Amino acid sequence: xxxxxxxxxxLCNWCSYTGADLAGTSRVHYAPNIRIIRVMCSARIDPxxxxxxxxxxxxxxxxxGCHPGDCHYSEGNYKMMRxxxxxxxxxxxxxxxxxxxxxxxxxxxxxQRFAEVVNDMTQRVRELGPSPIQQTLAQDMAEx
Amino acid sequence: MEEQxxxxxxxxxxxxxxxxxxxxxxxxxxxxxxxxxxxxxxxxMCSNPxxxxxxxxxxxxxxxxxxxxxxxxxxxxxxxxxAIQTAGLNPYFVEMxxxxxxxxxxxxxxxxxxxxxxxxxFGALHRVAKHEPLERMSVEMCPDxxxxxxxxxxxxxxxxxxxxxxxxxxxxxxxxxxGNVARVDLTAPYLDSARDLITALVTRVEEHKRIDVLVHSxxxxxxxxxxxxxxxxxxxWGDGASVSQFRVGNVVVATGYKEFDASRVVHYGYGKLPxxxxxxxxxxxxxxxxxxxxxxxxxxxxxxxxxxxSRSKEFHTYCSRVCCMTALKYAHEVKSxxxxxxxxxxxxxxxxxGKGHEDFYKRGSEAKTLFLMYAKNDHPVIRKAGPGDDCExxxxxxxKLSGEQxxxxxxxxxxxxxxxxxxxxxxxxxLVNISRDKDGWFxxxxxxxxxxxxxxxxxxxxxxxxxxxDIPDTVAQARAAAGRILAKTIRGSIEIDAVFAEIDEDKxxxxxxxxxxxxxxxxxxxASKKKSTVISAVCKACGACVAACPxxxxxxxxxTDSQIFAQIEGxxx
Ligand SMILES: Cc1cc2nc3c(=O)[nH]c(=O)nc-3n(C[C@H](O)[C@H](O)[C@H](O)COP(=O)(O)OP(=O)(O)OC[C@H]3O[C@@H](n4cnc5c(N)ncnc54)[C@H](O)[C@@H]3O)c2cc1C
Ligand code: SF4
Ligand code: SF4
Ligand code: FES
Numbered sequence: 001x002x003x004x005x006x007x008x009x010x011l012c013n014w015c016s017y018t019g020a021d022l023a024g025t026s027r028v029h030y031a032p033n034i035r036i037i038r039v040m041c042s043a044r045i046d047p048x049x050x051x052x053x054x055x056x057x058x059x060x061x062x063x064x065g066c067h068p069g070d071c072h073y074s075e076g077n078y079k080m081m082r083x084x085x086x087x088x089x090x091x092x093x094x095x096x097x098x099x100x101x102x103x104x105x106x107x108x109x110x111x112q113r114f115a116e117v118v119n120d121m122t123q124r125v126r127e128l129g130p131s132p133i134q135q136t137l138a139q140d141m142a143e144x
Numbered sequence: 145m146e147e148q149x150x151x152x153x154x155x156x157x158x159x160x161x162x163x164x165x166x167x168x169x170x171x172x173x174x175x176x177x178x179x180x181x182x183x184x185x186x187x188x189m190c191s192n193p194x195x196x197x198x199x200x201x202x203x204x205x206x207x208x209x210x211x212x213x214x215x216x217x218x219x220x221x222x223x224x225x226x227a228i229q230t231a232g233l234n235p236y237f238v239e240m241x242x243x244x245x246x247x248x249x250x251x252x253x254x255x256x257x258x259x260x261x262x263x264x265x266f267g268a269l270h271r272v273a274k275h276e277p278l279e280r281m282s283v284e285m286c287p288d289x290x291x292x293x294x295x296x297x298x299x300x301x302x303x304x305x306x307x308x309x310x311x312x313x314x315x316x317x318x319x320x321x322x323g324n325v326a327r328v329d330l331t332a333p334y335l336d337s338a339r340d341l342i343t344a345l346v347t348r349v350e351e352h353k354r355i356d357v358l359v360h361s362x363x364x365x366x367x368x369x370x371x372x373x374x375x376x377x378x379x380x381w382g383d384g385a386s387v388s389q390f391r392v393g394n395v396v397v398a399t400g401y402k403e404f405d406a407s408r409v410v411h412y413g414y415g416k417l418p419x420x421x422x423x424x425x426x427x428x429x430x431x432x433x434x435x436x437x438x439x440x441x442x443x444x445x446x447x448x449x450x451x452x453x454s455r456s457k458e459f460h461t462y463c464s465r466v467c468c469m470t471a472l473k474y475a476h477e478v479k480s481x482x483x484x485x486x487x488x489x490x491x492x493x494x495x496x497x498g499k500g501h502e503d504f505y506k507r508g509s510e511a512k513t514l515f516l517m518y519a520k521n522d523h524p525v526i527r528k529a530g531p532g533d534d535c536e537x538x539x540x541x542x543x544k545l546s547g548e549q550x551x552x553x554x555x556x557x558x559x560x561x562x563x564x565x566x567x568x569x570x571x572x573x574x575l576v577n578i579s580r581d582k583d584g585w586f587x588x589x590x591x592x593x594x595x596x597x598x599x600x601x602x603x604x605x606x607x608x609x610x611x612x613x614d615i616p617d618t619v620a621q622a623r624a625a626a627g628r629i630l631a632k633t634i635r636g637s638i639e640i641d642a643v644f645a646e647i648d649e650d651k652x653x654x655x656x657x658x659x660x661x662x663x664x665x666x667x668x669x670x671a672s673k674k675k676s677t678v679i680s681a682v683c684k685a686c687g688a689c690v691a692a693c694p695x696x697x698x699x700x701x702x703x704t705d706s707q708i709f710a711q712i713e714g715x716x717x
Binding site for chain 2: 006008013014015017018020021023024025027028029030032035036037038039040041043044045046048049052053056057058069070072073074075076079083107108109110115
């Protein structure tokens with residue numbers, strides 16, 4: 001069987017989670033690799049959530065929030081946006097391709113777009129192959 | 145720690161879930177997990193028997209945590225919270241896995257969908273194990289209401305609320321009340337006068353002792369939360385401006401619509417051909433009591449074109465819902481004013497869905513109107529007539545029923561312009577913290593089950609600002625919104641969600657990083673103790689401070705790190 005990546009999605013409740021629900025109610029099909037976790041706002045997404053997901057076996061992490069200017073809490077997504085480069089840098093330091101983590105804006109009316117984002121993300125992670133973090137962890141364990 | 149006793153309930157949602165997800169298999173996998181005492185599947189978990197089954201199990205098996213794998217928590221989380229509360233559990237001891245919107249409705253391979261449903265349910269199982277009991281807070285509900293927009297919708301809502309005993313601030317941007325209906329002559333389908341309707345409403349609103357009308361005004365900010373908003377309103381007077389501020393418990397948004405700009409449809413020649421006019425311009429003629437061409441002549445041929453800007457892939461895909469009946473109303477009015485005038489009505493489909501509409505259509509078709517059908521996106525073309533023609537313009541229509549290309553004469557063409565979201569609808573949405581759909585209309589909390597509420601507590605939407613509709617539907621929504629607010633304010637207080645941030649004083653280093661970060665200034669700093677504290681009633685639980693605190697001192701109740709970590713572990717097992 002071909003390799004199927006595991007993706008964890010952190011979605012803000014107000015726009016993106018609602019957008020994903022809309023993909024459902026509109027029956028817009030998309031790749032089944034994603035497992036969605038709801039948070040109130042993208043600003044709640046601590047870099048440790050992303051690392052935790054990767055450590056637990058995720059091959060990719062998708063972060064979705066409201067479009068800039070549309071955050072339910074006015075500026076939470078800007079806070080996420082500022083944290084994002086730092087997160088990418090952290091990943092590089094850990095030897096993980098930064099492309100495994102992606103930040104996207106999906107509004108409550110963008111069910112179709114949500115499906116496209118998930119499909120695209122799944123395809124890209126599939127091309128990257130399994131996350132190297134498992135090997136790194138195994139090595140770590142062996143060295144100890 | 146005492147061992148937990150968890151119940152897992154996998155809903156089939158009729159066949160919505162079960163036709164793709166093998167619910168029995170999910171139940172089997174879950175029942176083998178530590179802590180799971182009961183695992184069941186049922187046709188409709190949210191139905192009364194479904195809820196009663198959960199309640200009975202809690203009591204019989206001494207369950208202390210519940211997982212419901214079903215639809216989106218945005219739909220039924222409150223239902224199941226209430227159910228387990230009835231059984232004596234803390235309402236926060238339930239977690240839902242969204243296996244319908246995120247699984248059976250978007251995937252078709254049964255095995256893949258079943259695997260994913262199992263993973264999502266595992267996520268909920270791991271998470272619920274970490275849930276903590278939370279107590280809801282009761283806060284005072286200010287009975288006063290802010291209504292934004294003084295059209296039929298806003299005025300009706302204001303009157304209903306004020307009659308119910310609440311004080312209302314009615315804010316209208318223009319200098320007069322009435323909105324778009326004030327621009328209309330007779331109303332379809334019963335042909336009563338719009339002027340009478342508006343005058344009656346305006347008079348009552350202005351005389352009502354519990355309604356403060358603020359014209360030439362706009363809301364510049366809205367702060368706070370349900371029950372306790374502070375609204376700031378700016379009023380422009382002839383030579384200056386003034387600012388007023390008041391406290392309100394709830395808000396009704398009734399900002400309506402603007403008409404589609406007909407000049408965007410180039411082949412209709414609006415703005416170039418003087419006798420091509422919009423419906424609103426025709427209403428103005430009717431109100432003035434004289435139907436005539438720009439040259440002051442009585443038209444012999446009048447043509448009416450439907451769906452201008454509506455139901456088209458180029459402009460708006462939606463139907464504006466009132467134009468078909470309004471067009472019939474025009475045919476009727478032209479015929480009664482100029483009995484020997486030829487009226488043609490050029491439409492895509494005749495939408496006559498409302499009460500009394502089909503009869504109105506029947507009467508219209510008996511009134512010797514020539515009906516021509518054009519295909520969607522195959523618009524008629526209007527051009528100026530030649531010197532030999534006895535009319536001003538000629539309209540070319542690819543008539544769909546006959547399959548022929550037909551040319552009809554016209555001295556006056558009325559374009560049935562559709563409705564469009566107002567230019568500032570995004571600013572209004574931001575002001576009151578609600579969302580808009582792809583066309584710019586405000587989004588309701590649930591299109592069927594909760595049409596006038598929004599995802600922001602205390603903010604209601606009614607009338608055309610939520611989507612095109614006629615006056616009866618607008619009035620119904622206005623009263624529905626008012627009714628919802630009256631039902632809530634009558635109790636004097638409301639329970640607010642127990643989900644907010646909390647600072648652990650022992651861990652707080654007093655660095656104050658969080659203070660400036662909070663969008664609601666919900667965090668105060670005690671200089672003597674050198675500690676920060678969250679004012680729980682003001683916090684809206686975004687979690688920004690939680691993720692930013694360098695000391696890890698802030699906890700997002702019900703969205704704690706350990707709960708989210710547990711869910712991550714669960715979905716990846
Ligand atoms: C040509 C035409 C003919 C029609 N004829 C009929 C008919 O015969 N029968 C029928 O049932 N329906 C008819 N309708 C539909 C009718 O116009 C609507 O149902 C009705 O106007 C909806 O009322 P509303 O209060 O929601 O919106 P509106 O009438 O648009 O009123 C909104 C009000 O809010 C104000 N406002 C907007 N933004 C702000 C802001 N930011 N701050 C403060 N104030 C603001 C506006 O100035 C306006 O006064 C017709 C529509 C058209 C286009
Ligand atoms: S960021 Fe954390 S440590 Fe700093 S003041 Fe706020 S709660 Fe205290
Ligand atoms: S969770 Fe958000 S709203 Fe609440 S105190 Fe923290 S930053 Fe402010
Ligand atoms: S609520 Fe969606 S990003 Fe803040």
